[in-house]
Amino acid sequence: MNEGTSQYYFTASMDSGKTLCSLLKAIQFQETAVFCALAEGLKLTVEEGKCVQASAYVPSDNFTEYHVRDDVDVMFKISIAVLAECLNIFGSGEESSLKMYYRGEGSPLLLVLQPQSMHNVMTDCEISTQTADSVLELRDEDAAEVAKLVLKAPAFLGLLADLERSCDVIEINLSPDHPNVSIITYGMQDRSCIDMPKSSDMVQSFSCESPVTLRYQLHHIRLIMKALGISTKVVLRCSSNGLLLLQLKLEKEDQRQMFSEFYIVPLLDD
């Protein structure tokens, strides 16, 4: 760590901000996100009405340079829309290298972007930050995992896109017996049911000991669709308390990975 950057709470640089930008857009269903720089990598968290929590993870190996001061918590609130906009400041066709600086509590996040195709052009962005609220701790360590599913993301996106928009409730039935996965939606007057056996090509792994029925708001499930669109693989984990955790893997050309994660709270029985 050299003298110049050690005064900053957090500095990072990256060759291309494009993937980061699309990852941010995938969880951009709320105005602000909690930006948290950990030693392992960057994490941005967005919450909707204490029911859905979405996070974007960028492991530190995605950055060419990555420093976080280990004696302080680097955590602040930032407008995710503005951040995504700034990363895309040269347009979507342009790859631009990115540098991020955060001096300390209360100071803005500084971005320096430099397009790869042009020399001597750079943009300096200053995004003001706010003190972070506490982030919901949805994971309950006592609740055991009752089912785990690994699916191909594009195929799963296709299924979700075909669901009727007017439905409010989605019911997911998981069972060790055929059909292993069945997704039921209740519309105004009709009922639709999608059955997917574990032998299906889109199911890469399936584990479930005993049958479970889980109900969620379809609107909440639909929030993951943007992230599914840029991901290759999705892991669904169901806890015994009904909490659904979806982990999506985004693979880049350079074999490095970025992740997004969604916690979705179940609907309670009437």
Add this chain to the structure above:
Amino acid sequence: MKCHVPGANVKVLGRTVHALARFGDELYLESLPDCILLRTLNAAESAYAMVKFNKNFFSYFNYNYYSTEDNEGLKCKISMKSALNTFKSPTHMDKQVENLEIKLDADACKLIFQLKCRHGIVKTHFVTILDCKAMQAVYTKDTVPNRITSPQRILSDALNNFQSSDDQLTLEATPLSLILRNYIDCSIDLTKIIRTQITLKPAEFDSYVIGTETIITFSLKEFRALLAFAEALNLPLQLHFETTGRPAVFIVHNGITFEAHFVLATTKPDSTSQTTATQNTSVERKKRKDTTSTQGSVKKKPHLDMDVSKCLDEDSHLFNFVEIPDENFIESNNKQNGHVSKDNKNNSKVEAMDCDNIPASPTSKTIKSVFKRCFESTFDPRSIQGVILAENSDSD
């Protein structure tokens, strides 16, 4: 009833449902021993569509799967929204869906669509049946004097030139040309509209028979929908029509597996011929569709006649005429407005010469008299000098 639709045909079925959805909000399904009929009627009862899928459209077809005692066909009415939900994206359907099973039980209250998709996924839609009635319109398509068979591209290319705000189309058919123009409502300000007219020569069409010269006006929305359907399936479109006030029938079929009839009401003729037209219509209502050797007009079962006549007596307004103001009214209206009063004399002169006096869009005459002069060899200002009822208010 139980039937299986192979993957490639699911796309056709999906396209059909999407085309029918542009017509009406409810879908009627009827299963007969050798075919399945899908029908719809729009809310104004001015457009009707019927698509018949023959037995060979299906890979498995069992009309009497649940072995009911009565041999009548099963009928049901479902909401068009539910049907659309089953066939969400017809363009990709053939790649995703391997097989579709449709089940209709006489006692059940659900129509079941089961799609077997790629990756071993099975999608089942339980669609609520709203009613158990059948609905059918009666129209003539085989004895009409005017028949045109058009490649699907020509008419849709022609329609691309029209404004999206145009809602009615006037078709002027003569043995030498087919003229398409947008219908202009007399209440619309002429300075704010674009008039479009396209002339197509008989050589453009696969076949062109005009027995009686006529001008018909019908709704463009449904016409666009049926053209899109013909284009999606890459099949020619047959136009069968008589005169204005009588329904125009558009047919798309591939000769083997399915046949689609789209029937659009045309606007009423001017007041003098209205009485005869009404009489004709009542005659037509009794007349059955010809049962010729073509597979398209398969013999209707006798019980249907009852249904049909009942249906027509009760609530069919399918070919009721749309009220438009008659010629004289417009004329006097125009005089009052001083709209065309300046060249009133010329106007009437043109009117006398003008054989294509369109009752449907009366105000267009003003435009025509303007355009007509452009094509005359010499412009003679005296020809438009009439009694000036209203002086120019300003020099410019």
